[in-house]
Amino acid sequence: MMRFDCHMHTPLCGHAMGTPMEFLRQAGRKKIKLLTFTCHIPLDHEDFGGPGIRMPERDFDCYLSWVDQAREMGQGLGIDVLCGIEAEVFPDRDIQNRIADFVARNNFDFVLGSLHHQLAAYRKHIQKTGRRTDRDIILGYFEELTEGARSGIFHSIAHPDVIRIYGTVKPFEPSEFEAPIREFLAACAEAGTCIEVNTSGLTKGIFKLHPDPLMLQWAHEAGVMLTMGSDAHRPQSVGQYFDQTIRLIEESGFRQMNYFLRGRRMAVPVSAMSPARQLACGI
Secondary structure, three states: OOOEEEEEOOHHHOOOOOOHHHHHHHHHHOOOOEEEEOOEOOOOOHHHOOOOOOOOHHHHHHHHHHHHHHHHHHHOOOOEEEEEEEEEOOOOHHHHHHHHHHHHHOOOOEEEEEOOOOOHHHHHHHHHOOOOOHHHHHHHHHHHHHHHHHOOOOOEEOOOOHHHOOOOOOOOOHHHHHHHHHHHHHHHHHHOOEEEEEHHHHHOOOOOOEOOHHHHHHHHHHOOOEEEEOOEOOHHHOOOOHHHHHHHHHHOOOOEEEEEEOOEEEEEEHHHOOHHHHHHOOO
16 A cells, blocks of 8 residues: 655744654554655745745755654655645746745755635735735636646646635636636646645535536546545545545545655555555555
């Protein structure tokens, strides 16, 4: 069996908690053999956060040391630990180039791309572009996420329908925006950019998986590849809701999941992650 969790945060971001050993112990309980930490990319820019949102740039070396510590501990527990980053998809050329340069300078195993619409930076972008209705904001969000998928900066797009929570727009059903969502998924397939199945959606907002199961079906139809993560901000969340989510992924027609090692995509059969498989093998 090969289970992995490719989206986790460290206390350095200011809104997570836990020690390396606590994350590793929870992974062991969930029979997860590979963890990829993906703390928020440091951006010393007031509109992208600050204390409680992301680590300052001066703490980046501490992040690398934190992951190295987890890697050393994991070796004794049979758990591989990789170093990733959750970078920003942002529709400003200077900011996006700055992010791309940071990613290029560092040898991350895995780079997630997230459009955090709830940040002050994006709320100001909405005002600047004159988007006044929910429809305009949602259409713009998926257009910009599409450009992020095409950019070549990111291995996978994190929680792609997170626009449905956190209050920027009223919650909506994917079927109301099928055309722009399918365009985004087609861009992912064409560019070879994965989308993330993020189980944290089941714990907040409208309490649905990211992406919504309907989007997951459309992703399969489009030939999009998947990564998977819990978006854990504390050890107890590692591997959260993985059993039911893996079943849904199989039912949606997917036969493989992916993680990234030194920037290269590594495919694993979904059956190797399945709880039914665990039971059959007596694990």
